[in-house]
Amino acid sequence: MEWLFRSEFDALTTAALWSIAAVLVTTLILFVYTMGLRLATIAANRKRARFIRTWRDVFAEAMLSETAARNFKLPKVRRSDRTDLLEEWNRARSIVDGSAADNLVTLGRRAGVPELALRLLHKRRVQPRILAAQTFGHLRDRERRDEIRQLLNHDNTALSITAAVALVEIDPDFAVPIVVPMIETRRDWPKNRVANMLREAGSGRVSEPMYRAIRSATNESKTYLLQFARLVEPEVLDALIDDLIRSSNDPGVLNAALKLVSGVRGVPRIAALTQHEAWFVRMQSAKVLGRVGQQEHLSLLESLLDDKEWWVRYRAAQAISSLPFLGPNQLRQIRERQDDRFACDILQQSFAEVGIA
């Protein structure tokens, strides 16, 4: 068995042994790290819970009374509690409005929230800068407006959208004309946050820049921006939608615009769109006619009942069932006069949905 101890075999065994040693050391390091992490988490959670308990009481008092906000004796904030204070203050501030929000701003200024946020605003890491931008937004701190504006074009989505929201909070008249045109290019901004931001700014401010942004956008961008068009003033929306439906033949734009139709403007054009080559445009047209259609549109809707797309048939049948001038007997007559199996099936389904046998 001497060959076992030849150099190449020894090398193999030695390599394996060293690997075991490395694996054992790494495993041990990971184990100690994980246990340490657990201990640190427990300690931090306890400390944080105590801190939050104390400050929530303070915030609650301040929200209810301006006097309390101005005169309440504030608990001491240790260096290690600063981020917790900012997070908690922001949490409290984000759920209130009106005088309660003003009181919290007063209290925040007394507690040194702006100074703490300023330190974070110039950090290298993104997370503290997000917290800082959010804080200045909630403080409505106009002194920081330009610094926050610089963050709008940051590559990091969370930082960029937080800066946009903060800027709108600080100075909506200044921010909205800047932020709205950016929505088209910053597709990475979460739509919910964009919608909430525009809602907060108010339809009066949003209407004009949004109208201009949509009018000047490419068809693809129009489709995207129209998702937020509900947040403009109703009369501006009606005019915009009417204009788009009359002037555009792009299926995406028509689809997005038809979803927003609320009144009877442009009905003749909508009726014509029931014959559009894109099935989703036909489907949306049928839906709209179900809401605003008249007697003369019934035959158009009936013609869609044997469309080759199931959704078009379904929406047409639903539209017929919802026409206000048709009673159950007239609906049954419509069903009886269909000689296409698809049309009969889909009418039967949609009638059953509204309880007509």
Add this chain to the structure above:
Amino acid sequence: MTLQDVVISGQWVFLAYFVGINAGYLMQNVIAAFGIRRYLQTAEQYEAESVFSSLDIPISLVVPAFNESASIITSVKAMLQLEYPQYELIVVNDGSTDDTLEKLVDEFGMREFPEAYRARVPCEPVRGIYKSTRQGNLRVVDKENGGSKADASNAGINVARYPLVCVVDADSILQPDALRRVVRPFLEDPTTVAVGGTVRISNGCTVRQGFLEKVGLPTNFLALVQVVEYLRAFLFGRMGWSPINGLLIISGAFGLFHKETLVEAGGYNPKAVGEDMELVLRLHRLMKSKGKPYRITFVPDPVCWTDAPESIKDLKSQRVRWQNGLGQALMLNKSLITNSRGGAVSWVAIPFYIIFELFGPIVEVAGYLFIITCAIMGWIAWPQALVFLGLAIGLGVLLSTSAIMLEELSFHMYPRFKQLAVLYLIAIVENFGFRQLTAIWRFQGLMRWFGGREHKWETLTRSSNLADEA
């Protein structure tokens, strides 16, 4: 070539294999650690802003059920209480031979409904569609038994009305905010076509009215080992592939899909043993053939809890099936391997799966046999054999330890020190017998794939987590 050369070459081959597979796993660990960190950094921000709005995407929740009479009512009641603004629940009764359908009809006031059904993806004939008179968003599809979950899921996809379809096992326990979490990639990136979420083991947990009340560890050894296995599989097995768009599996227990893409791909393959993996591979293939950007991604949040088999028989059956399914899924989508535009899927993920996951059991079983035979025959000394076995075991412990660390860094679902200690103990103990046993089962699964046997619905013995409450 002398015996000595064979022995030495063999050792080098097995050592290289073990180093290769573990280097791959460790690389996934590193990617996963960064991915989870990045995800958690943005999660809080997302939470704060996740006010429901008209911009949320409606979801059709499809629940295939075959002989689920014991738990279906509790499951459906829980699924009807999920925190999501607009979703519908479609239970597909796949020709159950028990009273699954009758229970649903009685409990939710289901009435047969003349729905204009259209079969967009293939499945066995539908006998009837029922609509609840009490829950506007609940429908039940009663169909002929198709012999597989895939067939039943397809029927659900056919009646789904919303743009996203979430397929969930009837015995899955969902987190109340599961849909809100898993929909996030669709909101952030419109090219997303499928999203998976972390599935955890529910054995040992306290479940009340279909919802998880308290996280615990099982007392059954096999279930306990699977807790650690699932941590490895999801926290770095999935999370490691997701950032490079190389995810090949979305668990059948919980997956969210863009419906039109799912339909375009042809839905689930009823003939596939591992229908969940086969579908994801087919989605990759479809999207590559279209040449459009797409994402198949993963959220590390624990969104779904599932019952793990507690008996050797059930566990063996599951592992044999998984390995069989892996082979079949890769074979059915073999054109991905040679796709010049395949990216990370074709160049990294699939080769890794073929070498280390599919044929891994052969090398693993052969490796153990080789070392032990050499030692018994006196071709190598016992201490040297133990060094090699020790290395294999050490690497196994290291991987489990790193998975536990990722769990602690991210979600720390097991809050008690005792639980952490038990997980570490299992990370060591599982390497003495259990891993070798699963390698043998996987080897059997591979042989079954070579044999080309078909698969039917399997009824596993379940713990009583979801049994309908009186």
